[in-house]
Amino acid sequence: MIPVKVLKISxxxxxRSYAVILKEITGEKCLPVIVGSFEAxxxxxxxxxxxxxxxxxxxxxxxxxxxxxxxxxxxxVSHLKDGVFYAQIELExxxxxxxxIDARPSDAIAVALRMNAPILVAPNVLDLAGVNExxxxxxxxxxxxxxxSLKGLKDKLKKAVEEEEYEMAAKLRDKISSIxx
Numbered sequence: 001m002i003p004v005k006v007l008k009i010s011x012x013x014x015x016r017s018y019a020v021i022l023k024e025i026t027g028e029k030c031l032p033v034i035v036g037s038f039e040a041x042x043x044x045x046x047x048x049x050x051x052x053x054x055x056x057x058x059x060x061x062x063x064x065x066x067x068x069x070x071x072x073x074x075x076x077v078s079h080l081k082d083g084v085f086y087a088q089i090e091l092e093x094x095x096x097x098x099x100x101i102d103a104r105p106s107d108a109i110a111v112a113l114r115m116n117a118p119i120l121v122a123p124n125v126l127d128l129a130g131v132n133e134x135x136x137x138x139x140x141x142x143x144x145x146x147x148x149s150l151k152g153l154k155d156k157l158k159k160a161v162e163e164e165e166y167e168m169a170a171k172l173r174d175k176i177s178s179i180x181x
Contacts, residue, residue, distance in 0.1 A: 001076055001121065002024055002121050002123055002126055003024070003025045003118055003119070003120055004022040004024055004025060004119050004121050005023055006023075006047060006109065006113065007021040007023040007030060007133075008021050009043060012034055017034050017035060017037065018035050018037060019032040019033065019034055019035075020033045020040065020043055020105075022077070022109075022119065022121060023133060024126070029131070030130060030131055030133050031121055031125070031129055031131075033085055033106065033109075035105075035106035036106065037167065037170065038166075039107065041166045041167070041170045042056055042058050043110050044170065044173060045161075045169075046058070047113060048173070052164065053161075053162055053164065054164065058110040058111050058114060062114045065091060065115065068093050068095050069094060070093035070096070071091070071092045071093065072091060072111065072112065072115045072117040073091065073092050073117065073118075074112075074117055074120055075087055075089050075090070075103070075108035075111065075112040075117060075119050076120045077119075077120070077122065079124070079125060080125050080129055085125070086102070087102075087103045087108040087109075088102060088103060089108050150176065150179055150180070153172055157169055157172040157173060
């Protein structure tokens with residue numbers, strides 16, 4: 001298994017969803033995994049270590065693992081079948097022993113980021129669906145100078161998260177990222 005990290009999350013216009021880009025820690029290959037907007041938001045919140053007023057589903061999963069005195073050993077993107085990625089969550093606990101649980105890669109990644117667990121990809125999956133980092137390009141569209149301040153956007157983001165308006169929070173986060181880059 002090849003250790004990877006989340007390089008970035010970007011909008012995927014063709015599918016109107018998001019691509020989570022996993023990159024080899026010791027190499028140049030990347031694995032784009034298409035995820036839904038909820039999962040992308042959850043992964044983004046985990047990357048940015050944003051605390052939410054109430055636990056999200058992935059926070060609940062982490063709390064359950066911790067509640068049984070368990071440890072998330074790793075998450076693995078194990079195979080690719082008919083264009084669909086499959087993942088597994090590997091748990092260890094004195095109460096339940098070692099368990100391997102089937103999961104969607106997006107959910108597994110969101111939980112791994114929250115629990116600081118390794119994310120691994122099977123070599124054959126990276127060979128089949130991986131791309132070189134250099135081939136990942138974004139088209140930059142010239143933008144006008146923003147009329148709202150960066151601080152104002154960050155304040156709106158904080159308020160959206162506090163009010164559990166995660167769709168708006170994701171849009172604000174993306175806007176802040178585009179201004180800062």
